[in-house]
Amino acid sequence: MxxxxxxxxxxxxxxxxxxxxxxxxxxxxxxxxxxxxxxxxxxxxxxxxxxxxxxxxxxxxxxxxxxxxxxxxxxxxxxxxxxxxxxxxxxxxxxxxxxxxxxxxxxxxxxxxxxxxxxxxxxxxxxxxxxxxxxxxxxxxxxxxxxxxxxxxxxxxxxxxxxxxxxxxxxxxxxxTDDEHDRICAMVSHLPHLLAFTICDTADNLSDELRAAVLDYAASGFRDFTRIAASDPVMWRDIFLANREALLGTLDRFVADTQAMADAIRKGDEAGIISRIERGRAIRRTLIENRQA
Amino acid sequence: MxxxxxxxxxxxxxxxxxxxxxxxxxxxxxxxxxxxxxxxxxxxxxxxxxxxxxxxxxxxxxxxxxxxxxxxxxxxxxxxxxxxxxxxxxxxxxxxxxxxxxxxxxxxxxxxxxxxxxxxxxxxxxxxxxxxxxxxxxxxxxxxxxxxxxxxxxxxxxxxxxxxxxxxxxxxxxxxTDDEHDRICAMVSHLPHLLAFTICDTADNLSDELRAAVLDYAASGFRDFTRIAASDPVMWRDIFLANREALLGTLDRFVADTQAMADAIRKGDEAGIISRIERGRAIRRTLIENRQA
Ligand SMILES: NC(=O)c1ccc[n+]([C@@H]2O[C@H](COP(=O)([O-])OP(=O)(O)OC[C@H]3O[C@@H](n4cnc5c(N)ncnc54)[C@H](OP(=O)(O)O)[C@@H]3O)[C@@H](O)[C@H]2O)c1
Ligand SMILES: NC(=O)c1ccc[n+]([C@@H]2O[C@H](COP(=O)([O-])OP(=O)(O)OC[C@H]3O[C@@H](n4cnc5c(N)ncnc54)[C@H](OP(=O)(O)O)[C@@H]3O)[C@@H](O)[C@H]2O)c1
Incomplete structure (x- = not known):
């Protein structure tokens, strides 16, 4: 050929x-x-x-x-x-x-x-x-x-x-289109990276003692978040800046959803917590069906 | 024996x-x-x-x-x-x-x-x-x-x-001690789970069209977050409620760090973005050295 x-x-x-x-x-x-x-x-x-x-x-x-x-x-x-x-x-x-x-x-x-x-x-x-x-x-x-x-x-x-x-x-x-592309990427890639970098940052800001403990016990959750946080800083700075509008819009919605979950926890709203968690599981199941997980 | x-x-x-x-x-x-x-x-x-x-x-x-x-x-x-x-x-x-x-x-x-x-x-x-x-x-x-x-x-x-x-x-x-335990777990496990559930929730709230796209293109970031979001809702509801105080405290700090990153992006503060990303990478490197990653 x-x-x-x-x-x-x-x-x-x-x-x-x-x-x-x-x-x-x-x-x-x-x-x-x-x-x-x-x-x-x-x-x-x-x-x-x-x-x-x-x-x-x-x-x-x-x-x-x-x-x-x-x-x-x-x-x-x-x-x-x-x-x-x-x-x-x-x-x-x-x-x-x-x-x-x-x-x-x-x-x-x-x-x-x-x-x-x-x-x-x-x-x-x-x-x-x-x-x-x-x-x-x-x-x-x-x-x-x-x-x-x-x-x-x-x-x-x-x-x-x-x-x-x-x-x-x-x-x-x-x-x-460019616009569709950038909004989709903000959700599936840029926001996850921003959160991964930030959770590492939050952990880094802990007292020395707690920070050492976090590093010791990182299995079960934290570790999964940090994998993508190892990515190249310059590349990600450029991406964040280039897609600033779509990214900040998506982040706003995410923070609002986080606050809603925090409110449910604060008030002991058991059904509210469960329904939020269930939505997450539904997405996960679809991903598995789509062979993307 | x-x-x-x-x-x-x-x-x-x-x-x-x-x-x-x-x-x-x-x-x-x-x-x-x-x-x-x-x-x-x-x-x-x-x-x-x-x-x-x-x-x-x-x-x-x-x-x-x-x-x-x-x-x-x-x-x-x-x-x-x-x-x-x-x-x-x-x-x-x-x-x-x-x-x-x-x-x-x-x-x-x-x-x-x-x-x-x-x-x-x-x-x-x-x-x-x-x-x-x-x-x-x-x-x-x-x-x-x-x-x-x-x-x-x-x-x-x-x-x-x-x-x-x-x-x-x-x-x-x-x-x-109980208190040390709960604060450490809020950071390494409960907050990551809360964020994973929430990012799925945010994705689920998108327009049908964008939501379908997110599911199609989940590789590169989003997928890593959803893995832990498949966990049992009742178990996690109980954990969130039982550790509510330490969890909400850790979440507050995380949201503040997120807002600081968003501000840096909004203002185009290149050095600020890089230094936040670098801190995340430092944590990641230590994890690899500790054989926890
Ligand atoms: N990494 C991902 O996950 C991913 C996924 C999809 C698309 N992309 C896109 O792919 C592109 C490259 O990313 P990558 O991850 O492959 O990066 P990379 O591994 O760092 O490769 C970039 C290459 O470009 C060279 N380079 C930099 N500035 C240049 C210039 N002005 N003229 C000629 N060569 C130059 C670099 O050389 P030096 O090392 O000497 O600077 C390096 O060899 C980016 O546009 C990125 O958005 C990346
Ligand atoms: N999963 C993790 O990642 C993890 C990690 C560390 C520690 N833990 C802790 O381990 C414990 C169990 O978690 P798991 O993940 O192993 O849960 P699991 O797989 O759901 O197992 C729990 C078992 O307890 C049974 N059970 C529920 N209520 C009971 C009761 N009142 N009396 C007797 N048996 C009862 C359940 O039976 P039914 O199915 O019939 O209800 C099930 O067989 C929890 O305290 C959790 O915090 C979990």
Whole structure:
């Protein structure tokens, strides 16, 4: 089978980017030539050692020559990197990115798009708390969703191409608007991370003695919360800021629900406590049925 | 090697109780005779099928004849069950319970203790979201903490005996006051559960469309929170009510920390966001070093 693209360039071969490269390397179905570009020579060196690209380069203009160029750098750097790539991209080629938050990214990049270059970003709902080229693995996207957020009027062929790319990575795809995307992510990802960081913060603020005890006895609950709190601070700062509006709105609703539960506990409202807990269990059951748990 | 007790009675062979019985059965080091008592004939039937006790009975007076009597019923029923057992216990025997919240339980049971019967409760910091005799397993307590909370003036030999019992179950032991115990558990277990239930509740309150999306895309964060939200509602209602004071105090601090993080996000205070996230990572690293993660 001929690979899907002649060439695919991954800009920023970290957790996400190197997972795409590994997948492409392992299956041989994605691209004939794999290009990895990064500003860091250490990252490129590591990519060569891992042997997950045919070409490594620090020159974005060179990487921009690929049929498909995939920006996998942190959210805060996507716009700037797109600005460096776009003037060098070939007619008929496609730019995509994997940024976890959309915000104004879509309109901003669309505004600087050359003619005959398509832009179809997609966010893979998969990840771990690790980062860098060593953190990736080829099955990261398997059975996960890739949420495509094509700007209005994006070329239909380019959309189909990026759908196919993610399917080749093992993912299922869905098309959403930027706004839908950001509100969903605030609930399923950004709020949980914010709470995980905060519960660790609350524990950290305890008296030394209690803090030591919390660390000793972390099994049963606390531990599950801290796993995702190990994630990269800069990445999460950028995400929180980029999705500030949807996140703070979701957080407000969460705090109101928390206060309602606290009131039920304070008043000894047994039925109120139970009904809140039951709602949580219902969600959990549906997740298990959806094979997401 | 002679087993440690001649007889051990487990009242309420559910998740915790049946795990103790399984451990005793498998190792043969804990008791010569294993007694399981429960109000439910279905539970006793299941214990016989699983063959994890030598004697099964619905008669608490009979179970009370054991050298060591371990109450493993839900928190809300411990005091009443103790009241039924104590008049029938032998001089020199020991009563223990595994209740997850201490509150006023210690003083209340101490007040009705016959002479020559010791009371040394201990809370194993181990569990799953499942319950009942089928949920138990013999390694549940391995490398976990059992927090002993002997009432003031409790017999030192009895304390040593219960320490040894938990050691034979694979656990490490620590002695705490009721108050220390309850504040620590509010932080490491009760608050995480309250938040997990609430985040599911918040998700459940979304519009149908968004709610469906949340269920589809639950990977990356949300899922980790919901695992513990599958726990038994009645048990958690009882725990929240029994530990209401410590729990609401801890929750207040958590909500304040959440609001501080929200403020930092609202104002775009990059350094403030990072420092809060960093504190969470520090806790996580210590957990990994302590082999609790
Ligand atoms: N992690 C997740 O869970 C997850 C999930 C879905 C989507 N995403 C999205 O995926 C993207 C990357 O995340 P990741 O977790 O893969 O991060 P990562 O492992 O840190 O990888 C990012 C890579 O980009 C490089 N880089 C940074 N700035 C650059 C620039 N200006 N030009 C070229 N390369 C640059 C980094 O090199 P240095 O290390 O030298 O800076 C690193 O190799 C983000 O947009 C994120 O929102 C992440
Ligand atoms: N689950 C955890 O994570 C965990 C961790 C540490 C400690 N604990 C503590 O362990 C205790 C038991 O929890 P668990 O999770 O093992 O619960 P579980 O699996 O529901 O088991 C409780 C057992 O007690 C029986 N029971 C209820 N009321 C009774 C009564 N009045 N007299 C006799 N038997 C009665 C139940 O029978 P029916 O099913 O017929 O009611 C069931 O067999 C609680 O005090 C809890 O705080 C739990």
């Amino acid at each position: 001929t690979p899907f693209f002649r060439s695919l360039a991954v800009i920023g071969p970290g957790l996400i980017g190197s997972s795409v490269l590994r997948r492409a390397r392992e299956t041989g179905t994605i691209a004939e030539t794999l290009i990895a570009a990064d500003t860091s020579s250490r990252v490129l060196e590591r990519v060569r050692e891992l042997d997950i690209a045919d070409v490594t380069t620090a020159d974005l203009a060179k990487a921009a020559q690929a049929d498909c160029v995939m920006i996998c750098v942190p959210v805060g750097a996507v716009e700037q990197v797109a600005g460096q790539l776009l003037p060098h991209m070939k007619p008929g080629s496609i730019l995509t990115d994997v940024a976890s938050v959309r915000g104004q990214l879509g309109p901003k990049i669309t505004a600087i798009l050359p003619e005959n270059v398509a832009y179809v970003p997609g966010h893979p709902m998969a990840g771990t708390e690790h980062s860098g080229p060593d953190a990736g693995f080829s099955t990261l996207f398997e059975d996960r969703w890739a949420l495509l957020v094509p700007p209005e009027g994006a070329d239909q062929n380019a959309i189909t191409t990026i759908e196919k790319l993610w399917t080749l990575c093992g993912a299922r795809t869905k098309i959403l | 002679t087993p440690f007790f001649r007889s051990l009675a487990v009242i309420g062979p559910g998740l915790i109780g049946s795990s103790v019985l399984r451990r005793a059965r498998e190792t043969g080091t804990i008791a010569e005779t294993l007694i399981a008592a429960d109000t439910s004939s279905r539970v006793l039937e299941r214990v016989r099928e699983l063959d994890i006790a030598d004697v099964t009975t619905a008669d608490l007076a009979k179970a009370a004849q054991a050298d060591c009597v371990m109450i493993c019923v839900p928190v809300g029923a411990v005091e009443q069950v103790a009241g039924q057992l104590l008049p029938h216990m032998k001089p020199g025997s020991i009563l223990t319970d595994v209740a997850s919240v201490r509150g006023q339980l210690g003083p209340k049971i101490t007040a009705i203790l016959p002479e020559n019967v010791a009371y040394v409760p201990g809370h194993p910091m181990a569990g799953t979201e499942h319950s009942g005799p089928d949920a138990g397993f013999s390694t549940l307590f391995e490398d976990r903490w059992a927090l002993l909370v002997p009432p003031e003036g409790a017999d030192q030999n009895a304390i040593t005996t219960i320490e040894k019992l938990w050691t034979l179950c694979g656990a490490r032991t620590k002695i705490l």
